[in-house]
C-alpha cells in the first residue's frame with residue numbers, strides 16, 4: 001500500500017527560518033510585492049474574529065492582540081519616509097533570500113514570484129537577489145491576474161507575474177558593465193521576440209523584458225563599470241529599459257519608421273503603450289522620457305505632458321483644446337487636432353489640416369495613429385477616435401489627392 005506523507009506546516013518569519021543549512025531540495029515563494037498590498041493591516045480584520053473563535057485552539061498563532069507587524073516585508077509609507085520604507089523592504093527581502101540560500105541543498109532550486117509596475121519595486125527585488133547569493137537561471141512571465149479584478153479597473157494593472165528560477169551554485173565573480181550591456185542587447189530582444197508573438201503587451205511586456213535581463217546580470221556576483229564602481233539595479237534597469245524601449249518602438253511601428261519619429265512622438269507612443277491613460281509618478285515618466293531623449297522638465301505644461309503634483313499625465317485628444325493646437329507641427333499635436341475635428345464631424349477642416357501640415361500623404365503619420373490604437377484598451381475613447389479616423393484613411397487620402405489634382409497642386 002502507498003504511504004501518504006503528511007506535510008508539515010510551520011509558521012515563522014521568512015527572515016528567520018527554523019531549519020538547518022542545506023535542508024530543502026526546493027523552495028517556492030511568493031513574497032510581498034513592495035507596497036502593493038498592506039497584508040497585515042488587512043488581516044487584522046479577520047484576525048480579531050478568528051482569535052475569539054479559534055484562538056484557544058492555536059494559542060501560539062494568536063498570541064498578540066493584532067497581527068504582528070515588525071517583521072513584515074512591505075514598503076509602508078504611512079508611518080515612515082519613502083526612502084526608509086524602501087530600505088526596510090530591501091533589507092528584509094534580502095534577509096529572506098539569504099535564508100532561502102542557506103536552507104537550500106547545493107544545486108537545490110528556488111522559485112520566486114514577483115510582480116510590480118514601478119522601477120523602485122524592481123530595483124529593490126533585484127538588489128536583494130543579487131546580494132543573497134542565489135543565481136538566477138531563468139525567468140518566466142505567467143499570466144496570473146484577472147483583468148476584471150477591482151485593482152485592474154481604471155489603472156494600468158499588471159496581468160502577469162514573473163517566476164524567477166534560482167539555483168544555489170557558484171556565480172561568476174565580476175561582470176564588466178560594458179560586456180553585460182552587450183549581452184543584454186543581444187539576449188533581451190531575442191526573448192522579447194517570443195513574448196511579442198505570445199501577445200504579452202503593455203507593462204507586462206516590460207516586466208518580461210526585465211526578467212530576461214535579470215537572467216543576464218544575475219549570473220554575476222557583482223557588475224562593475226570602467227571606473228571600478230559597482231553597478232546596482234537602478235543603472236542596470238535604466239539600460240534595460242532603453243533596450244526594451246528601442247525594441248518596442250521598432251515593433252510597434254512595424255520596423256523601419258522609428259528613426260523618422262520625433263522624440264516627443266516616441267515618448268507619447270511608449271507612454272500610452274506602457275501606462276495607457278493612467279498618470280504615473282514623475283520618476284517613472286522621467287525615466288521613460290529619458291530613454292527616448294526627452295527632458296520631461298522642459299516639456300511639461302507646454303503641450304500634452306502635464307505635471308500634476310508629483311505625477312505626470314499625458315493628455316489625450318479629448319483633454320486638449322483645438323485652439324492650442326493650431327500652430328504646432330508636432331505629429332502628436334496634429335493627430336490630436338485631426339481627431340478632435342473628426343469627432344466634431346468637421347471633415348473639410350480635417351483634410352485642410354492634414355494637407356497644410358504635410359501629413360496627408362505621410363504613411364508614418366497613419367502608422368503612428370495605428371500603433372497608438374493598437375496599444376490602447378478596446379474601450380478607450382482615444383482608440384475609438386483613432387479607429388474611426390483610420391477606417392476613413394484611404395477614402396480621405398483619395399479625396400485629398402483628387403482635390404489636389406483639380407486645383408493643380410493647390411488645395412484649399
Ligand SMILES: C[S@@+](CC[C@H](N)C(=O)[O-])C[C@H]1O[C@@H](n2cnc3c(N)ncnc32)[C@H](O)[C@@H]1O
Nearest residue numbers: 012013014015030031032033039040071072073
Ligand atoms: C504576495 S503575498 C502571497 C500570497 C499567496 N501566494 C496567496 O496566494 O495567498 C505575500 C505574503 O507574504 C507575507 N509576508 C510578509 N512578510 C513576511 C515575513 N517576514 N515572513 C513570512 N511571510 C511574510 C504576507 O503576509 C503575504 O501573505
